[in-house]
Amino acid sequence: MNLIDIPVKTLDKPTGMANAVMNELSDHLKRLADDGETNIVDLMSLPMTEADINELADMLGVGEVKATISSIGTSSIRETAYRGIWWVTHYGDDEQVLSELIEITQVPDILITHMDEIRHSAQAMATVN
Amino acid sequence: MTPEENNETTETLGQNLIGNGVSRRTFLKFCSTVASAMALPPTAATAMAETLSKATRQSVIWLSFQECTGCTESITRSHKPTLESLIFDFVSLDYHHTLQAASGDAAEHAREEAQKAHKGKYILIVDGAIPVKDDGVYSTIAGITNLQMLKDVAADAAAIVSVGSCAAFGGLPKADPNPTGAVAVSDIIKDKPIINIPGCPPIPVVMTGVLAHVLTFGIPELDSHGRPVAFFGESIHDRCYRRPFYDRGLFAKAFDDEGARKGWCLFEVGCKGPTTHNACATVKWNNGTSFPIQSGHGCIGCSEPDFWDAGSFYKALSTGSMNPGEWATDALLAGAAVGVASGILNKASKSKAEKNHKPVTLEDMGGKNE
Numbered sequence: 179m180n181l182i183d184i185p186v187k188t189l190d191k192p193t194g195m196a197n198a199v200m201n202e203l204s205d206h207l208k209r210l211a212d213d214g215e216t217n218i219v220d221l222m223s224l225p226m227t228e229a230d231i232n233e234l235a236d237m238l239g240v241g242e243v244k245a246t247i248s249s250i251g252t253s254s255i256r257e258t259a260y261r262g263i264w265w266v267t268h269y270g271d272d273e274q275v276l277s278e279l280i281e282i283t284q285v286p287d288i289l290i291t292h293m294d295e296i297r298h299s300a301q302a303m304a305t306v307n
Numbered sequence: 308m309t310p311e312e313n314n315e316t317t318e319t320l321g322q323n324l325i326g327n328g329v330s331r332r333t334f335l336k337f338c339s340t341v342a343s344a345m346a347l348p349p350t351a352a353t354a355m356a357e358t359l360s361k362a363t364r365q366s367v368i369w370l371s372f373q374e375c376t377g378c379t380e381s382i383t384r385s386h387k388p389t390l391e392s393l394i395f396d397f398v399s400l401d402y403h404h405t406l407q408a409a410s411g412d413a414a415e416h417a418r419e420e421a422q423k424a425h426k427g428k429y430i431l432i433v434d435g436a437i438p439v440k441d442d443g444v445y446s447t448i449a450g451i452t453n454l455q456m457l458k459d460v461a462a463d464a465a466a467i468v469s470v471g472s473c474a475a476f477g478g479l480p481k482a483d484p485n486p487t488g489a490v491a492v493s494d495i496i497k498d499k500p501i502i503n504i505p506g507c508p509p510i511p512v513v514m515t516g517v518l519a520h521v522l523t524f525g526i527p528e529l530d531s532h533g534r535p536v537a538f539f540g541e542s543i544h545d546r547c548y549r550r551p552f553y554d555r556g557l558f559a560k561a562f563d564d565e566g567a568r569k570g571w572c573l574f575e576v577g578c579k580g581p582t583t584h585n586a587c588a589t590v591k592w593n594n595g596t597s598f599p600i601q602s603g604h605g606c607i608g609c610s611e612p613d614f615w616d617a618g619s620f621y622k623a624l625s626t627g628s629m630n631p632g633e634w635a636t637d638a639l640l641a642g643a644a645v646g647v648a649s650g651i652l653n654k655a656s657k658s659k660a661e662k663n664h665k666p667v668t669l670e671d672m673g674g675k676n677e
């Protein structure tokens with residue numbers, strides 16, 4: 179018998195965590211709407227099963243913005259059906275998930291080009307032209 | 308080409324990264340991952356990126372003593388640039404005898420230079436225990452005993468980071484009967500802040516995260532063993548995905564029984580998860596692939612003091628001086644109120660472990676079926 183023939187499986191059922199996270203997100207979104215307060219919920223710090231994460235993704239739905247960043251692995255940034263709630267997943271170079279965040283903000287920081295880099299580019303462009 | 312590239316000494320980390328082709332988004336991604344791993348507040352990633360990018364590169368001297376190089380392997384293990392290995396772009400690693408190009412006199416000279424140039428400001432990283440028996444003759448580098456080198460370099464360090472269970476607690480070299488009189492860094496140096504990052508080896512992102520924290524926000528909050536609470540505040544058992552089986556009393560009794568096949572709790576085949584504080588259950592290993600419990604083996608407790616002498620890896624914690632009922636309550640308490648409860652638990656397990664020290668036998672390996 180081979181190692182891969184041993185059918186080791188763990189149960190993967192929703193535990194109700196997705197509902198709890200939805201409550202928290204609703205609270206955060208109200209604060210963003212009322213006072214402009216941004217927030218981040220770190221899904222990896224919560225004891226969520228894969229089924230919970232899928233359930234949460236279904237509950238949040240899919241919005242109209244989708245962006246991919248390529249830098250030592252990719253990062254995927256998607257706005258959910260609830261405007262202002264973004265699903266941000268950072269992948270490592272082997273496609274493993276490094277961090278999975280729900281950002282409650284107008285636009286996640288990582289999408290904004292940093293002024294230092296804009297200055298550096300401006301300088302480089304001026305040298306070329 | 309930027310003018311800053313010619314000026315190594317005043318160059319900020321931000322400028323250095325642009326020069327080296329590390330984008331700010333990559334940098335922010337690194338900080339996000341670190342902040343997430345350290346459970347820092349949501350704004351921390353951006354603040355961390357801003358602070359780090361404005362600072363000059365921190366001088367780091369890394370001393371390796373009685374060790375197996377596993378800790379260095381862990382942090383540099385990939386051939387491809389990983390997010391964790393980026394930390395080497397953020398610091399100026401002035402001495403690391405495994406990684407540096409220089410050898411012999413030139414290497415030792417580099418260390419002395421860095422000590423002089425950054426007196427009182429450099430961070431000293433140590434991996435490996437320090438043998439102190441017979442004046443420390445059992446391990447020397449360039450004719451200098453580890454004991455002497457540690458004392459010399461520590462004297463002008465701003466802070467010390469003990470990487471790995473050997474530097475933090477004595478580890479394998481200190482295991483009974485400890486022929487070289489190996490001790491931890493903290494047994495020798497008493498007048499400097501010391502951060503312990505135990506593990507055999509430690510998780511790469513834990514090392515990187517703690518270093519990034521030291522560079523930006525200073526020394527993180529530490530537990531009673533000098534370990535950063537962000538990574539060592541909870542036990543493996545608190546975050547274990549097999550925990551629902553533990554709570555329902557469903558245990559594998561041997562590595563090849565039905566319970567093992569169904570992925571039940573490994574407590575009865577010796578899992579040390581309830582007494583072990585580390586981040587394996589959340590951060591995992593090999594680029595987030597798995598961790599021992601997920602691969603079917605109990606936790607061996609490698610980030611706790613004296614784990615080599617804590618009895619068989621395959622003997623259940625509940626056997627010996629504590630009865631199972633007592634254990635279950637303690638473990639649950641630890642899950643509910645991590646701070647106080649796990650502290651008590653820790654002490655209990657440590658003294659129990661000391662009393663119960665026994666060599667591993669073939670029988671142990673076979674679990675309870677033998």
Ligand code: SF4
Binds near residue numbers: 543545547553581600
């Ligand atoms: S005893 Fe070990 S396998 Fe069982 S729940 Fe605790 S950490 Fe997980």
